[in-house]
Amino acid sequence: MLALAAVTAGYGAFTALWDVSLRVEAGEAVAVVGPNGAGKTTLLRAISGLIAPRAGSVVFEGAELAGHPPYDIVAHGIAHVPEGRRLFPQLTVAENLKMGAYLPSARARFRESLERVYALFPALAERPRQRAGSLSGGEQQMLAVGRALMSRPKLILLDEPSMGLAPVMVLRLFDLIRRVREEGYTILAVEQNVRQVLKLVDRAYLLEVGRIKMEGRAADLAEQDFIRKASVGF
Amino acid sequence: MSRASARWALGFAVLAAAPLLPLGGAREYLWHVIIQIFLWSFIGNAWSLMGRFGLVSLGHGAFLGVGAYATVLLWNFFGITPWLGAAVAILLTVGLALVVAYPCSRFQVVGHYFALVTLAVSEVVRLLIVAERDWTGGSLGVSLRTAGTASGLVTLQFADKRVFYYIAMAAWIFGLWVWARVDRSMARSAMEAIGEDETAAASVGIHVTRFKMGITALSAGLTALGGVLLAQYLAYANPDTLSGIAVSLRIVFAVVLGGMYSLLGPSVGTALTIALGEYLRIYFGIRLIGIAETIYGLTLILFIIFLPAGIWGSLAEAWRRPTAPVRTAPG
Amino acid sequence: MIAPIFLLEAVVNGVLLGGVLALLALGLNLIFGVIDIVWVAYVDLVALCMYAVYFLVTLYHWPVWLAGLGAVGVGVVLGLLVHLLIISPILTSPPINQFLATGGLLFFIQSFATLLWSTDHRSVRVTLPTLEVAGIFISFARLIAFVLSILAMIALYLFLTRTYTGTAIRAVSQDREAIALMGARPRRLYLVTSAVGGAMAGIAGALFSIQYAVHPYFGNAFGPLTFMICVLGGLGNMVGAFFAAFIIAQVISVGGVLVSTEMGYVIAFVIFIVLMFVRPGGIFARRA
Numbered sequence: 001m002l003a004l005a006a007v008t009a010g011y012g013a014f015t016a017l018w019d020v021s022l023r024v025e026a027g028e029a030v031a032v033v034g035p036n037g038a039g040k041t042t043l044l045r046a047i048s049g050l051i052a053p054r055a056g057s058v059v060f061e062g063a064e065l066a067g068h069p070p071y072d073i074v075a076h077g078i079a080h081v082p083e084g085r086r087l088f089p090q091l092t093v094a095e096n097l098k099m100g101a102y103l104p105s106a107r108a109r110f111r112e113s114l115e116r117v118y119a120l121f122p123a124l125a126e127r128p129r130q131r132a133g134s135l136s137g138g139e140q141q142m143l144a145v146g147r148a149l150m151s152r153p154k155l156i157l158l159d160e161p162s163m164g165l166a167p168v169m170v171l172r173l174f175d176l177i178r179r180v181r182e183e184g185y186t187i188l189a190v191e192q193n194v195r196q197v198l199k200l201v202d203r204a205y206l207l208e209v210g211r212i213k214m215e216g217r218a219a220d221l222a223e224q225d226f227i228r229k230a231s232v233g234f
Numbered sequence: 235m236s237r238a239s240a241r242w243a244l245g246f247a248v249l250a251a252a253p254l255l256p257l258g259g260a261r262e263y264l265w266h267v268i269i270q271i272f273l274w275s276f277i278g279n280a281w282s283l284m285g286r287f288g289l290v291s292l293g294h295g296a297f298l299g300v301g302a303y304a305t306v307l308l309w310n311f312f313g314i315t316p317w318l319g320a321a322v323a324i325l326l327t328v329g330l331a332l333v334v335a336y337p338c339s340r341f342q343v344v345g346h347y348f349a350l351v352t353l354a355v356s357e358v359v360r361l362l363i364v365a366e367r368d369w370t371g372g373s374l375g376v377s378l379r380t381a382g383t384a385s386g387l388v389t390l391q392f393a394d395k396r397v398f399y400y401i402a403m404a405a406w407i408f409g410l411w412v413w414a415r416v417d418r419s420m421a422r423s424a425m426e427a428i429g430e431d432e433t434a435a436a437s438v439g440i441h442v443t444r445f446k447m448g449i450t451a452l453s454a455g456l457t458a459l460g461g462v463l464l465a466q467y468l469a470y471a472n473p474d475t476l477s478g479i480a481v482s483l484r485i486v487f488a489v490v491l492g493g494m495y496s497l498l499g500p501s502v503g504t505a506l507t508i509a510l511g512e513y514l515r516i517y518f519g520i521r522l523i524g525i526a527e528t529i530y531g532l533t534l535i536l537f538i539i540f541l542p543a544g545i546w547g548s549l550a551e552a553w554r555r556p557t558a559p560v561r562t563a564p565g
Numbered sequence: 566m567i568a569p570i571f572l573l574e575a576v577v578n579g580v581l582l583g584g585v586l587a588l589l590a591l592g593l594n595l596i597f598g599v600i601d602i603v604w605v606a607y608v609d610l611v612a613l614c615m616y617a618v619y620f621l622v623t624l625y626h627w628p629v630w631l632a633g634l635g636a637v638g639v640g641v642v643l644g645l646l647v648h649l650l651i652i653s654p655i656l657t658s659p660p661i662n663q664f665l666a667t668g669g670l671l672f673f674i675q676s677f678a679t680l681l682w683s684t685d686h687r688s689v690r691v692t693l694p695t696l697e698v699a700g701i702f703i704s705f706a707r708l709i710a711f712v713l714s715i716l717a718m719i720a721l722y723l724f725l726t727r728t729y730t731g732t733a734i735r736a737v738s739q740d741r742e743a744i745a746l747m748g749a750r751p752r753r754l755y756l757v758t759s760a761v762g763g764a765m766a767g768i769a770g771a772l773f774s775i776q777y778a779v780h781p782y783f784g785n786a787f788g789p790l791t792f793m794i795c796v797l798g799g800l801g802n803m804v805g806a807f808f809a810a811f812i813i814a815q816v817i818s819v820g821g822v823l824v825s826t827e828m829g830y831v832i833a834f835v836i837f838i839v840l841m842f843v844r845p846g847g848i849f850a851r852r853a
Contacts, residue, residue: 050742070745079746086743088736098729099736103748107729151748290661337842345660346603350796351841357789358834365827479789483605483668490665523683524781527676534669538662539654 001026001186002047002078002155007056007066009046016042018210020056024155029187031197031218034207040190041083043207044157047188048080049073060155075103079153083160085144089133093124096132096143100150109152117146120179138169142176149180156180158189162196174200249403265395267512271505272402273464276409278489278500280456283416284449285486286494287425288344292482293352296359297327297454299477301461303363303370306471310379311369316390320462324455330355331454332447339443342432353479360478375472378465390466398467405463406501409456413497416452425449487534491541507534571822574701579818581707583811584714585772589787590794590806591718592765598801599738599758602652605667607766608791609674609784610647614640614770616678616779619687629691633771637764644763648756671784678781688778710772717768718807724761734758738801790830793837813837 002024010016016039024030034040045051047058049070058066065073074080088096097117101110118125121142127135132143141161148156161177162170174196181187181200191197198204198218206214249268281294304326305319314322334355338348363370370376381391392398416422424445427435436442465471475481484507492503510533514526593607604610614636621632647670655666693705725731736744737754745751777783794813798805813833821829 048746050745069750070742071748071750074746074748082743082746086740086746088739088743090739091732091736095732095736098732099744099747099749101747102729102733102744106748147747285661290664292664334838341842343841346597346800347796347841349660349664350603350792350800351838353789354793354796354834354837357793358831358838361827361831361834365825365831479785480672483665483671486661487665487669490661522680524676524679524681528673528680531669531671531673531676535651535666535673538658538666538669539651 001028001061002188003057003059004047005057005059007043007046007053007058009042009051009053009056011042011051015054016210017046017053020207020210020212022205022212022215024186024188026154026186027184028203029181029189029201031201031204032188032190032207033192033194033197033204036192037209038207039210040207041159042210044080044082044159044188044190047073048078048157050080074151074153075105077152077154078157079148079151079155080157081144081148081159081161083163085140087132087135087140087144087147089131091132092129093132093135093143094128096147097124097150100147101152103151106151110150113150113152116183117149120149120176120183121146137165138173141165141169141173145176145180149185153185155186155188158187158191160191161189162191162193170196262395265399267508269395269398269402269467271501271508272399272406273460273467274485274488274508275501275504276402276406276463277457277460278485278492278504279406279409279413280453280460281485282489282494282500283413283456284453285489287449288429289446289450290345290349290486291352291450291453292349292479292486293354293356294453294457294485295356295477295479295482296330296352297457298461298464298481299356299359299363299471299473300327300330301458302465302471302476303376304458305462306376306378306465307369310376315388316462316466317388320459323462324458327458328451328455331450335447335450336443339446344432353482356478356482360473363473363477370473373473375470375475378469378471380469391469402463402467405459410497410501412452412456416449417497421445421448491534491537570700572819574703575818575822576815577701577703578707579815580811581703581711582818583814584711585769586787586790586794586814587807587810588714588717588765588769588772589791590798590810591721591803592762592769593791594795594798594801594803594806595721595765596758596762597795598803599734600648600652600656600755602656602663603667603792603800604647604762605664605788605792606647606671606674606784607762608788609671610640610643610763610766611770611773611787612678612779612781612783613643613674614767615774615777615783616682616687617767618771618774619689619779622689629689629775632689633768633774636771636774637767640763640765640767640770641760642763644759644761644766645756647763648759652755652759653752671788675781675784682781684780684782686778686780689774691775693775704776706775710776713768713772717765721761721765730754730757734761790833793834797837797840 004020004022007020008015008018020039020043022030022032032040032043042051046053046066049065049068049072052067056066057064060073060076060078063076065076065078070080088099091099097114098110101107101113106113123139124143124146132140135143145156145158145161158177161173165173170193177187177189178200187201189197189201201218203215203217205212277294277298281291284291301320301323304323305316308314308319308322309316334351337343338351343351364372367373378391424435424440427438427440428442428445432442461476464476488503488507489500490503491507492501492505493499507530511526511530514529518525589608589611593604596607597603617636617639618629618632621627621635622629627635651666651670655663658666691706693709696703696705696708725735733744733749734754734757737749737751741751744754773779790813794809795806797813798807798809816833816836817829819829820832824832
């Protein structure tokens with residue numbers, strides 16, 4: 001479904017990704033793990049169009065998307081839940097979700113999408129008029145994921161979903177992500193919490209200093225392999 | 235002598251000798267223009283002492299106005315010599331600047347807020363001048379009472395423009411000297427640190443408020459002096475030409491156009507804008523009133539859009555010969 | 566001592582004045598809140614819309630209300646032009662350059678207007694009655710202007726909260742990248758914002774033209790005042806600007822009656838400066 005080939009990207013004079021290639025099949029859940037500063041966020045931003053890769057290709061369902069603007073990429077069916085949630089703090093829960101369905105195609109099926117999201121995240125259904133900035137960390141993450149779902153994507157990019165959450169919330173969150181996955185969405189998650197994310201996904205990549213160092217099936221991989229390799233940054 | 239200094243010395247010599255050269259009937263007009271350039275460059279220079287460190291003031295018209303009106307009114311009503319008048323004017327202006335700068339520094343009124351607060355200050359001064367029309371003549375302005383036979387150094391009024399030429403030039407050079415001193419001083423490093431990150435600067439022990447107020451006071455005082463000299467030279471003060479938003483904007487324009495971070499940037503910018511203004515005024519004469527200003531405004535917009543580093547700044551970067559440290563404007 | 570009836574009249578007039586000032590402040594704040602640029606020439610755009618009303622009425626003999634609508638259209642076009650020609654190129658420039666670009670526009674508009682229409686004051690000759698209510702004299706023109714301002718602000722509020730585009734505009738002012746990830750184009754939202762800001766300038770122009778005569782330097786009378794109101798309410802804070810406008814209008818009106826018209830403005834500005842120091846972010850600033 002999604003194939004990155006030899007992607008190089010960065011900011012200004014600084015290159016964060018070198019020659020990165022990976023793939024995600026339809027229906028899969030894939031993780032990219034690695035220490036801080038490995039380039040994981042840059043990777044997702046290069047896919048969703050917030051930055052344009054300097055080299056390489058990003059092919060999604062046969063279409064080349066590298067260098068396309070974000071509104072085009074989301075129209076193709078990729079939704080990005082950014083690092084730190086990036087909710088609209090002064091807008092309400094309902095308004096945030098409304099913004100998620102900005103695309104004309106999403107707006108047409110707004111009611112349907114909204115019901116689905118509220119069914120998945122009852123905590124949101126309970127407080128539609130609360131300002132997003134006043135939600136708890138876990139609720140904010142749910143809202144961020146729900147907002148992404150409103151655009152009716154095929155692929156969801158998750159950037160460090162567990163960041164800033166208490167361990168109990170993290171468990172609950174990954175449960176919810178599992179349910180989202182069961183609904184049929186393809187997921188590419190970037191995470192530092194290796195143990196939890198390995199339980200969720202089918203395959204995983206290790207990204208270090210901008211390069212893919214390892215790849216494998218989650219079932220085969222011991223957490224130790226990754227931890228050992230990734231411990232440089234910890 | 236290095237080649238660079240030789241060039242400067244030559245330029246200086248030409249400027250110094252200009253009034254003595256036989257240039258025919260248009261002499262007086264030429265001196266008039268150059269005097270204006272000297273004085274407004276001096277003022278622009280003073281402004282850039284704040285501008286280069288991120289303290290963007292849109293209200294220097296206030297300091298100009300206080301400087302000009304203080305001296306003129308003291309002379310007109312009380313016969314006080316402009317030397318004393320200037321001292322009073324500078325004190326008043328520095329006082330005003332400190333009153334505004336202290337809370338701004340303490341409470342971190344910066345950026346857009348600071349610019350608009352200074353704009354408000356210049357409007358207050360302008361409105362006050364207009365409101366107190368019994369003293370100040372209101373919107374019609376006030377003429378400097380002629381000293382007649384007492385003209386001379388004490389009253390700072392001269393029949394011969396050329397004296398003013400040298401006074402203006404001296405002021406201009408003085409302004410450049412102050413700029414250069416600040417540039418080489420501790421204050422500069424401190425202000426740049428403050429400009430980058432106030433909190434970090436404070437944590438290193440830099441007394442942020444004191445430096446900000448110091449620079450503001452210096453800038454304001456020099457601007458007031460410029461106002462005094464302008465009023466003495468033109469023998470006339472008007473609230474719209476010497477205070478208010480329009481003149482404040484013009485000062486900033488000229489400096490940014492020429493380049494805020496170099497020694498001669500403000501002077502180059504001022505010279506160009508004044509020359510442009512004069513040229514347009516001569517070309518169009520009294521036909522099409524307003525067209526000169528229209529083209530002026532249009533030119534300014536185009537320059538800001540296409541030459542953001544300023545003319546001098548862009549040229550200096552292109553030649554890569556730093557006469558003074560040149561940087562791109564802070565993002 | 567001033568008779569209480571005059572004070573009351575001043576208060577009422579202050580409220581009426583506040584309505585239109587609030588309209589100006591909201592337009593300016595909308596643009597700043599979303600695009601992060603102060604349109605120094607905003608009130609000069611209002612003046613241009615006033616000229617539009619004047620010419621539509623005197624040259625083409627449109628009825629005043631229709632000319633007012635025309636002014637709104639002119640405002641929209643001006644807003645779009647300003648954004649496309651001047652703002653777009655300098656979106657990433659340092660703030661001082663942005664001030665100067667819109668400041669240059671101020672010079673340009675004022676002198677171009679002088680060139681085209683001279684410095685003559687031009688007024689749309691509308692004779693509207695003066696009402697007397699309980700001994701207070703109220704200009705009907707002012708009353709209409711007040712009512713229409715309030716209606717316009719309500720319309721703006723509804724636009725920003727009930728429509729998709731309006732909510733998106735609020736969203737882009739809070740997080741430009743995030744809204745881009747939802748399929749919106751921030752550039753287009755900026756254009757809509759500029760058009761709406763221009764429309765509000767047009768409305769203000771229409772409302773001013775039944776009260777004041779227009780001339781090229783009209784912007785200098787209300788410009789600094791509008792900036793002051795916006796800063797007082799907290800730059801970008803719509804609710805703050807609304808209340809700040811009425812507060813300032815009261816000071817001007819009551820101060821004008823107690824001392825003199827001009828001193829009324831001086832007092833307003835001085836109070837502003839003092840308030841800035843008491844509450845540097847604006848009196849209604851959200852604690853950052």
